[in-house]
Amino acid sequence: MKAYGLLAAVLLGSSVGAVAQVLTLPQVPTTAPVFRTIVPAGAVNMGVSAFNAFTNSGPPVYRPGAFQEADGVWQTNNICLRSGDLLLLQGPAASGKQLLNAQQVQRVVVRRDTFEVLRDFAYYVKQKSVRCAAGFVQRVVHQDGYTMYCRWHFDRPGQAEPTPIYLLQRTENAPLETVPQQQRAFQEFMLPLLADNADMAERMKHGQYFYSQTPYVLWQYLQARHLAK
Numbered sequence: 688m689k690a691y692g693l694l695a696a697v698l699l700g701s702s703v704g705a706v707a708q709v710l711t712l713p714q715v716p717t718t719a720p721v722f723r724t725i726v727p728a729g730a731v732n733m734g735v736s737a738f739n740a741f742t743n744s745g746p747p748v749y750r751p752g753a754f755q756e757a758d759g760v761w762q763t764n765n766i767c768l769r770s771g772d773l774l775l776l777q778g779p780a781a782s783g784k785q786l787l788n789a790q791q792v793q794r795v796v797v798r799r800d801t802f803e804v805l806r807d808f809a810y811y812v813k814q815k816s817v818r819c820a821a822g823f824v825q826r827v828v829h830q831d832g833y834t835m836y837c838r839w840h841f842d843r844p845g846q847a848e849p850t851p852i853y854l855l856q857r858t859e860n861a862p863l864e865t866v867p868q869q870q871r872a873f874q875e876f877m878l879p880l881l882a883d884n885a886d887m888a889e890r891m892k893h894g895q896y897f898y899s900q901t902p903y904v905l906w907q908y909l910q911a912r913h914l915a916k
Contacts, residue, residue, distance in 0.1 A: 749777045752797040756780070759793065766797065771839050771849065772822050789821035801826050805836070810852050811865040812840055824854065827902040830909045832858050835902055853901045866901050873898045884911055 749765040754774060756762070765777035774787040774795060784791075795802040802823045809818045817840070824836035834856040839849035853866040867873050874891055881888040887908055890896055896904050 747775050747777075749775075750797050752795060754780075754787075754795045755793040756782070756787070757791050757793060766795065768795065768797075768802065768823060770841050772819075774823075789823055792823075795823065803836070805863075808854075808863055810838055810840075810854055810863065811867075812842070812850065812852060813868075827853075828905050828909070830906070831913065833905065833909060834859075835905055836863075837902070851899075853898075855905070866898070868898050870894065870897065873901075877901075877904065880905075881908055884908055887911070 747767040747769065749767050751763070752766045753761055753763045754766060760781070762780055764780065767775040767777075769775055772789045774789075774792055776785045776787070779785050780787070789804045790806075792804055794804065802825050804821055805819070805824050806821045807819075808822075809816050811817070822838065824838045826834065827837050828835040836854040836856070838852040838854060840852045841849050852868075854863045855866055856863055864876075867876050874894065874896075877891050877896070878888060881891055881904075887896075887904070891904075
């Protein structure tokens with residue numbers, strides 16, 4: 688387990704450096720909090736809530752980052768994502784605005800985290816459909832045709848911590864599927880995906896994987912499949 692974490696950290700370190708060089712991101716202070724977890728190699732850090740990138744109440748918490756407006760131009764700024772659909776800027780953008788909604792943005796980068804804007808999509812929370820005209824989603828896995836996003840969902844105004852909703856796209860043009868949060872439904876959803884990996888399927892069948900591990904389970908499966916080729 689520790690070896691995977693070390694490998695992921697090394698791979699992420701190199702990829703993040705490349706992104707920072709292209710986007711000329713501001714340097715993050717060494718005093719900034721570091722979220723330590725096992726992160727899928729080639730994906731982004733799944734610990735965004737530990738950085739307070741999303742806030743829904745209280746004063747904004749800004750982090751050095753970059754964003755791409757609808758016209759495709761990248762800009763750097765100290766930024767805060769609010770309520771999953773708003774981008775707050777500590778300094779004005781080139782357009783003079785300090786508040787942008789998801790419709791006006793294509794992509795946001797905060798430290799290791801990449802947030803894309805999905806348009807006209809739906810997902811399920813507690814078996815209820817939520818339709819979104821445009822909203823930020825965090826890309827947590829992108830490998831071998833599979834893409835998994837995390838939609839940080841706020842159930843109500845003033846909610847302190849968002850609920851992670853994992854969305855799976857099996858191919859580039861496939862519809863988004865919401866991964867069920869309830870344990871039994873989660874197992875039933877994931878078992879067909881893991882069917883050709885006997886060990887992982889057995890672990891899933893016996894409840895040894897949990898919803899909170901969803902991105903790691905997918906990454907582990909894709910890594911095993913890649914090594915088996």
